[in-house]
Amino acid sequence: GMELRDVFVACVRSGDLTCARRAFDSLPERHLICWSLLLSAYAKRGCFDEAKALVEGMPEWDLVSATTMINLLSERGCPKEARGVFGQMELRNVVSWTAMLSGFARNGRLDEAEAMFDAMPERNVVTLNSMLAAYIQHGKTSVAKEFFDSAMPVKDLVSSNTMLSGLDLAAAEEMFGSMEAIDIVSCNVMLSAYAQSSAADRAEKIFESMAHHNVVSATAMLTAYARAGDVE
């Protein structure tokens, strides 16, 4: 049957955090995973005050909840505090290391992101993608290209989309044309590149070729029209 815990999980999934909180407060047993799930939901929605209050009552921590906290602090622009949490963790894994890497990068600290990358005992494709994104976020296009071509033993579609997003229009068109697999994000990257160049006509061609669109596709397309002067 339906238990309170299922109600709680359903509320979190539906995005109704007020309902989730009520269900959470009514739970007879609050497993660590429930605390962690609610914390993660607050983090995703940017509800920092609620997250902070929740954290103050958290009876225990584990690898996953600590990693969520690293993300929360990084999103909040507190990489030093995130590092503090990381430093106090009993256990770390490739996810927590990668969260730190990404958090430093998002806070403009490329050298510390690189230091994390160099120091971590294990890397996976998400780690590599995060490092690639860090270079691109910091405008290091040629470093990113070199990294993508020579330092990534494993790649996926996120890798390609990340690289694509860092290229100038001509290079992006060339890469896009040679990609063996593309998805909606790849197309959105191209829409955005065309929008930046006010090339609404070429953006339209991509848009019309897409099997599915989302809100990102739509706003990128509108931006292309606006920049081309076709929308007042």
Add this chain to the structure above:
RNA sequence: AGAAUCUUCCG
């Protein structure tokens, strides 16, 4: 049942 990476705008 919970954590890390890519694209638009907003925050």
